Amino acid sequence: MTVLVTGANGQLAAALRAILPPETLFSGRAGDILPHLDLSRPDEIAPALDKIVPNIIVNTAAYTAVDAAESDEETALAVNAHSVGEMGRWAFQHGAFVLHVSTDYVFDGTASRPYTEDTPIAPINSYGRSKAIGEQRLRESGASHAILRTSWLYGPAGRNFFVTMLRLARERDALRVVDDQMGSPTTTAVVAGAIHHMLRRRKTQDKSSAPSLEGTFHVTCHGQTTWHGFARAIFEGAVSRGLLDRMPRLEPVSTSEFPTSARRPAYSVLDPSKFERTFDYRLADWQYALDAVLDSLHP
Numbered sequence: 232m233t234v235l236v237t238g239a240n241g242q243l244a245a246a247l248r249a250i251l252p253p254e255t256l257f258s259g260r261a262g263d264i265l266p267h268l269d270l271s272r273p274d275e276i277a278p279a280l281d282k283i284v285p286n287i288i289v290n291t292a293a294y295t296a297v298d299a300a301e302s303d304e305e306t307a308l309a310v311n312a313h314s315v316g317e318m319g320r321w322a323f324q325h326g327a328f329v330l331h332v333s334t335d336y337v338f339d340g341t342a343s344r345p346y347t348e349d350t351p352i353a354p355i356n357s358y359g360r361s362k363a364i365g366e367q368r369l370r371e372s373g374a375s376h377a378i379l380r381t382s383w384l385y386g387p388a389g390r391n392f393f394v395t396m397l398r399l400a401r402e403r404d405a406l407r408v409v410d411d412q413m414g415s416p417t418t419t420a421v422v423a424g425a426i427h428h429m430l431r432r433r434k435t436q437d438k439s440s441a442p443s444l445e446g447t448f449h450v451t452c453h454g455q456t457t458w459h460g461f462a463r464a465i466f467e468g469a470v471s472r473g474l475l476d477r478m479p480r481l482e483p484v485s486t487s488e489f490p491t492s493a494r495r496p497a498y499s500v501l502d503p504s505k506f507e508r509t510f511d512y513r514l515a516d517w518q519y520a521l522d523a524v525l526d527s528l529h530p
């Protein structure tokens with residue numbers, strides 16, 4: 232059984248590396264990481280997969296630069312949509328399974344209660360559109376697949392809000408953080424744990440139950456907060472563990488005071504209960520998961 236994880240240098244792939252069996256293959260787009268799989272070149276996906284011949288593809292690679300995607304939609308589409316379709320096509324032809332990671336940004340953020348998997352999608356920025364089309368291409372490919380949507384993803388390293396906040400808190404006395412976008416901060420360890428559990432369930436399932444383990448699932452931590460609330464929790468936890476000398480002053484600001492190229496959904500909370508029911512698996516509360524990340528950095 233060959234399991235291929237794409238996006239080797241990404242934060243979710245790092246968490247998967249810590250938990251999946253050592254024989255798991257991790258592909259990157261360049262450099263020393265072999266095998267190479269460059270998702271900005273959809274035509275090259277099938278020939279590359281012909282050489283790797285995976286039974287399971289866990290696609291964590293993505294064009295995740297949300298603001299840059301506004302002016303580079305073509306690349307975002309190639310990576311997040313067309314290549315995902317190519318993976319699906321290859322998987323369908325070869326009887327492989329695709330576990331694809333998607334995002335809360337497929338929704339428009341106008342809801343006031345957690346989004347379920349059957350809520351119609353309506354992305355409001357290029358990144359969200361490219362991820363939404365990627366989901367669609369995978370479904371249309373006919374491949375056996377699962378789409379896991381997650382949100383506000385972070386881990387102890389990588390490009391994420393948690394790492395940025397800790398760095399800024401060491402550099403500045405005061406920080407202004409958006410307080411009118413609501414979501415569920417979710418750690419890479421929680422999503423990696425859920426993926427590991429899914430893969431083990433697939434291995435042990437009998438054929439008749441296979442279809443019920445496929446489809447679209449929301450995988451996030453429980454609970455919700457704003458970026459401002461998340462920042463405060465990061466700083467309180469970091470100060471109490473000696474990771475920061477002092478609390479910076481935190482000023483809540485509105486999205487309109489913090490303009491970005493890409494619009495952000497105001498409400499991004501996903502309901503993960505379908506995943507928990509289907510896989511008999513409990514996802515952590517966001518504060519508990521944050522404590523685990525802070526503990527891992529404890530000096």
Ligand SMILES: NC(=O)c1ccc[n+]([C@@H]2O[C@H](COP(=O)([O-])OP(=O)(O)OC[C@H]3O[C@@H](n4cnc5c(N)ncnc54)[C@H](OP(=O)(O)O)[C@@H]3O)[C@@H](O)[C@H]2O)c1
Binds near residue numbers: 268290334335383384
């Ligand atoms: N971050 C979030 O808040 C968030 C929220 C919801 C969902 N998600 C989804 O979760 C998944 C994992 O995200 P993440 O936060 O782990 O992302 P990440 O840390 O930004 O990693 C993405 C990986 O994709 C790789 N990549 C980018 N363009 C590529 C290309 N053309 N060919 C091959 N690889 C390419 C990057 O390679 P390099 O290292 O070489 O750049 C990087 O290793 C993605 O599907 C993302 O859409 C993320």
